[in-house]
Amino acid sequence: MFKEMFRRHAAGVAIITVNYNGHPFGFTATSVASLSAEPPRFTFNMARSSSSWPAVANSAYIGVHMLGLENRELADRFARTRNRFEGDHWAEGPHGVPILKDVAGWLVGKVQMRLSFENNAVVVVEVVDGEVGGNGSPLLYHSGAYSQPVPLDYEI
């Protein structure tokens, strides 16, 4: 029942990245949420079984990338594959954090707190840098598939 409820809850798609001992790590997340605008802080949740957890647990800075419709392949790549950083689709950004190119925007922030609940964790980040990208439509995840938002008065 819980899973069905969150299948019904549409979410924006983001990619979290982190530099750990000189190596880039990253994963697709649908739990990114604003915490406060002043100071600029956001949260995300993740499994501590994730291959990126040791990097998130031990690095001071983290990046988040908001994805647009044109970033669907990037979302898949960071959700399902292992060769996430092979290629020139990224570069080192502020504080060494891997920054993905051609996304809707990115933020880099300092981790304020990691709160573990058994096998999962809530991470709180305070933003220190960022850049807004192209003004496209955001990529959504809903009911096990990607989708796009359209206005309510648009008949489908």
Next chain:
Amino acid sequence: MFKEMFRRHAAGVAIITVNYNGHPFGFTATSVASLSAEPPRFTFNMARSSSSWPAVANSAYIGVHMLGLENRELADRFARTRNRFEGDHWAEGPHGVPILKDVAGWLVGKVQMRLSFENNAVVVVEVVDGEVGGNGSPLLYHSGAYSQPVPLDYEI
């Protein structure tokens, strides 16, 4: 820049409710995210300046309602008005938590932790009950307006 980034980040719309000393409280939230499926836990973020914060801060149980397209007026009511519980659109549910009728689904859970960051807080909830509602399309909030998700291959 931070605000623009989160304007670009589409989110599902939910309503949080709580019973505090016999009085119903509630507000519209776009920060609800799954934390883990086993045990079923979710998180949400809120301002401590919210009129609902004293209720959230001092109650053991909390409800979350996933909204569908047909719940747009409910979303507005719990975001902008004061008479949120005048009417028969709700009833007391498990542990006294106010349950809104005709939503996409609701969950009631026990608060595991409230973590304050200056004027805002992260709340972690472990689900103890719930009910899935009608199978409609979820209500989204994006770029300052409500919207609906449609598949990527749908030409708009």
